[in-house]
Amino acid sequence: MLTQSKLPLKQGMLENVMRQFNHAADIIELNSNIRKILSITNNELLIHFPVKMDNGDVEVFTGYRVQHNNALGPYKGGLRYHPTVDIDAAKALAMWMTWKTSLAGLPYGGAKGGIQIDPSKYSNAELERITRRFTYALGDNIGPEHDIPAPDVNTNAQTMAWIVDTYMSTKSPAERSKNQHVVTGKPLGSGGSEGRDRATGYGVFLNIKLWAQKKKIALKNKRFIVQGFGNVGYWTAHFLEKEGARLVGVQDANGSITNQQGIEVSKLFHYMQQNKGSIVDYPLSQAISNDCFFELDCDICVPAALGNQITAGNAGKIKAFLIAEGANGPTDVEGEEILLANGVGIIPDILCNSGGVIGSYFEWLQNRNGELWQMDEVLAKLEKKMKEVFEKVYETAENRDGDMRTAAYIIAIERIEKAYLQRGIFP
Secondary structure (H helix, E strand, O other): OHHHHHHHHHHHHHHHHHHHHHHHHHHHOOOHHHHHHHOOOOEEEEEEEEEEOOOOOEEEEEEEEEEEEOOOOOEEEEEEEOOOOOHHHHHHHHHHHHHHHHHOOOOOEEEEEEEOOOHHHOOHHHHHHHHHHHHHHHHHHOEOOOEEEEEOOOOOHHHHHHHHHHHHHOOOOOOHHHHHHHOOOOOHHHOOOOOHHHHHHHHHHHHHHHHHHHOOOOOOOOEEEEEOOOHHHHHHHHHHHHOOOEEEEEEEOOEEEEOOOOOOHHHHHHHHHHOOOOOOOOOOOEEEOHHHHHHOOOOEEEEOOOOOOEOOOOHHHOOOOEEEOOOOOOEOHHHHHHHHHOOOEEEOHHHHOOHHHHHHHHHHHHHHHOOOOOHHHHHHHHHHHHHHHHHHHHHHHHHOOOOHHHHHHHHHHHHHHHHHHHHOOOO
16 A cells, blocks of 8 residues: 555656656757657666675665766766655656756756665664665766766765765776765765755755845745755755744654744754654644645745645645745646746746755866865855856746746756757767
């Protein structure tokens, strides 16, 4: 029964990204041959691999890596550890990465992958062995100039450190240092970049700030809610709070809380760290039903968890005037139609959360060139890049009298189309 209940979500993500792509492709009258190429993935890898558990038993895990398109450069995209990971979810997320990197003007294509696993059920030592074995099984399907993974749902800098160490160990001693940029999102001591930890959340915040400036809205005292209080949700909330906005609701995998007087971001984060990563029972808040979360009275809503969270079933009850998509694909097509009809602004995922892949690009460049950038330099470069991309999307939406998602897709697809038209199709 569990598998059946999960199935619509997984199918829906792939269906959503294809509908979004086809909608934009129709508008720009995309070359039919290029549409065929972009409608499918280049490579889909499914791996079953055994790992010995702490008790001596062997478990067999299923891992995935989908490479959608590399017309603009090496594949780039995260690895997630979650029970909902499957080939369709990976295909949808890989496609979103292609549009995201193209929109940002980066020399990357799109990929995604992960392991179908609930990481909370395994020890740290087991997760290390699972990660290292998966990396070894991937072999040369990843590489610093071929396919560069990064953290995603339930993976982090430590995961990336295990991957880079395993991958480098498979190379000859003279070649190992050349492969440090096989992943991004690494710890600072393992070749990571200053500011990479907050890049996605900072990018979400910047997009909200730029949108508000366009609408002549001050963020001070605006109320916001965040779904997902991991890396993206926390840093988004941190920067919004610094701007004077007030966090009034949070939802994580364990439950939902609210306080219209405000929830102090740092105090909630500290509580969560002491409470096994859960926000549940935070004393300065009131528990609410998960089903009521998106109905909370607020001005800004930041879905920063999983896909297909805002649907036709709850979109009409949303009171926020802005949805800033910190997650990949959090709003389905029917949900978006309702939001737009109600005059709700939407900053689409491929723009809103692209700070992460831009930060990853900066880390990749530093590793490649043997450079070390300071935090202020990284954040300044990120802000400059995000502003350029936001302005382009906003202007395209205005000129075409359309929504920001369609505008973002048009820019992303046209860049890839141009590359194919210039280079031709081999042979």
